[in-house]
Amino acid sequence: MASTSPAPSLTSMVVPWAAARPDAVALRTPPGESRVEVTWSRLLREVGAARDRNRSAGLAPGERMVLIAPTTPEFLVEFLGADAAGLVVVAANPLSTVRELAYLLEDSGARQVVAHPAVSAAGEQAAAEAGVAFRTIPLLAPEPAEPAQDSPGRPSPDPAAIEIVGREPDDLSALLYTSGTTGRPKGAMLTLGNLTAAAETVKGLIDATDADNWATGLPLFHVFGLAAVALPALSAGRPVTLFPRWDPQQFVHALAADAITVISGVPTMWMSVLASAPEGTAPALRAVSSGGAAIAGEVVRRFEDRFAAPVVEGYGLTETTALGTFNPLDGERKVGSVGRPVGDLEVRVIDHDGQPVPAGEVGEVCIRGPVVMKGYWNRPEATAEVLSEDGWFRTGDLGRMDADGYLFIVDRLKDLILHGGYNVYPREVEEVLYEIPGVREAAVVGTPDEKYGQQVTAVLTRTADAAGAALSAETVERFTRENLAAYKIPRIIEFVDELPKGPSGKILKRELLAHVPAQAAP
Template identity: 45%
Template sequence: MANVIDPVRRHSDTTPDNIALRGADSTLTYRQLLTAAVRYSGALVSAGLSPGDRVLLAAPSVPEFVIAYMGVQAAGCVVVPVNTMSTRPEIEYVLTDAGVSLAIVWHELGPAVGDAAASLDVPVWTLTPDAPTAEVAPGSVADRELDETAAILYTSGTTGRPKGAELTVGNFLSGGEIGIECSRGSTRDRTGTALPLFHVFGQASVMMATFTGGGSLSLLARFDPIAMLDMLRRDRLTIMAGVPTMWNAMLHAADGANPQDFANLRIAISGGASLPGKVAREFESRFGCTILEGYGLTETTAFGTFNDIDRGGKIGYTGRAVPRTEVVVMDHDGVPCPPGTVGEVFVRGATVMKGYWNRPSDTAEALSTEGWLRTGDLGETDADGDLRIVDRAKDLIIRGGYNVYPSEVEEVLYSYPDIVEAAVVGVPDDYYGEEVAAVVSTAPGVELDTAQLTEWARERLSAYKIPRIVSVVDTLPKGSTGKILKRSIDRTALRDSTRPAEVHER
């Protein structure tokens, strides 16, 4: 029998006075975190919640999120974390689809959760620094089976309605153990992040790994590059986790930063999207800090592959399979691809989800009877067995019968001096089927010569890969983690506003 809160319980016994959480103006020891979570659990039970009931949680990355999250786990309920920027219709969908019994919302958020819950007669609790608790006996934590669902995390829904990935008690506990093994974490580590804890990256590979190792977790409720660097210095971070846009933003905003600021940092972890080689190289050159890239999905509790600490980061690659995990690139016939050959990435192991909530057909399509998860990502391995994610299968551009991988084109665009961010997408074209389009942003005050950019790309890319449409914008659309959202780019508008072989600016 087990519970997701077990790592907190363990360190509350062994190192009770060690700091577990650091917020903007507060700290919690492991003993204090356990006490607060168990009391929150008592409040849930007193309100009539039963093991297995689903509880929606909408809150930023603040210590109170962790207290409520672990309180839901201690009560044996299922937490359903949602994006704090979700709209009322999006919340209504999750409340209905998951059959939520209670909604918990951070007091500073807008009315979307409350309005959605009211329309469906779902009770709402407001989460504040003095959140409701109930006095319960110490150690009042539900015993659960490892295969019981601990959380339902809804995927982004790039096609169709979002699906809820069921992650189990065993998934989270294994994820924490794998994370510590990969990072060689300990009670001495100080981890910091601005990642949203409602996302699997922050929740599993950061929060669970930190608590499993017994270190401290510093939280930044909203990402800001200067605030992130301030937290790095103030809390003397040894591990920092973020997505590529965060590292890029810190690189461009860190005028006052120097290698000494990163002296305590053992590991900088990047995930969520491919890390542009230019960003990785400049970061290491400027700060003496190597960013190690990993790969995982919501459906794999954030774990899949990770670059080895001893070997260091291999730019463009996400490393080999993490412990207790198998990662294979297969062709259309399910045969493993040789090194250097692109195929679809499959994952099998301790962190692969139980399935999609109430979607047996989708589960059967994604999970084989042998336990392999079909990721939908295109990748290839090299001679060392390291994985390179080429692109999402659905993002592949087929121009005149030729395959164009957006990440390859983006890598070239990022190396152009004036470009800060880039996203490459396919747009409908009557002649070629799809045309290659690039949406880019530049540093403030920089006017991009798009004709010059096209000629520059022509020297570095095959003719069919060159973006014939270039749109310059102030900023690219991003999700809660800072990941660029290609699905939010209007392909039709790009096609209609620009003819192939032309470009336009904001």
């Protein structure tokens, strides 16, 4: 049923800001000659146009639409335009192949593919082969600084009359497909309630103010960039600078140019800034949120020393709308911890029998609360494996919780290395590796070994300075021998130019295994 604002929807969060501050900036592309700044009034107008395009395509509320776009204002215009029409967005990686998109179309039953012109070829072909509608996203050009009040074709929207399809909190808003570490990717069903709860929780976590300016280079098709950055920023009525391609030098420039106060990203982004960005200042920066993967304590210390702002690590998954735990901005931040449960969430650690373990003991991390997904799309059995009847989601991550309620992620259950009967947690070894001068990035994996079952294997990249040039396998072996128990020492040490990374910047350890020789270094 269509209604006038404020209908329960994600678009509703934009409406009050379009009324209160129509000419203020809502979305920005990076600084430069081609920069586009979208005001709140224009954002609402463009969202309405996208909504109308979906209606003209004959899509009914509840139907699915595949959205392919980089981290640009156009992504959010189309995402909210689908929301205003009552559609479910299937967000796809812009690097997806025709085959991968064909799978998403078949699995989700989507009736339309919408793609940014820069990444439209595979989507157009997949749509044609599947026999579904396809359209490209109109690009947003810069507007004149002082547009004419009676400019034809660009009327100012009336926020009080914007027509939005209202929904219930349990209605599906997005299908975000997991990486598919085992089997084919599964669509995590995120509801309106999940996404709005995440936005409200994030605003509380960072103590969002009316003076904040946000920024991120995270992909918006990924839950971290969408649910923990873009939607909270829009809900708070604050501008967000979006980086479609991660460039550490451009990023450091934007910190000062846009007076950025809140940034979010993954550890590899912060490492790239430390390794290759020029000296720059961030006078307004007050909060750096890191997630997606474990961040080494040494990287935190170096980043904080440079920018004089706290790096707070959090923990969440696609299935929990990016949230779970978070270290407090004010209060004790424990190095190596991903913080305490946030908002109304509950977190516990269980053993193999599903029973809670005492503080300090390692077990599987489970989460319950308003951000936990509805389930996996059309996969009741897979849903039942991870989601209990009383709402507890089994993450597949190993962790321990201390007496103060701080969670420490030990590793992915599937990444655990079994070496001669001993459990080796890759993250513990990686923390030591990052302390070695000359190490830029590090990943530890287990490779097959006839004698020990698995061998501890380190794959490293070097820094571009004298320390990196001097770094050798012998140096690494000696340093780890001095700082780790014998069974944790890497016996295979490989150097590569770059570590393989996923779309969010997370290091892909599975890809490393195909290139690392299964033999111990002498």
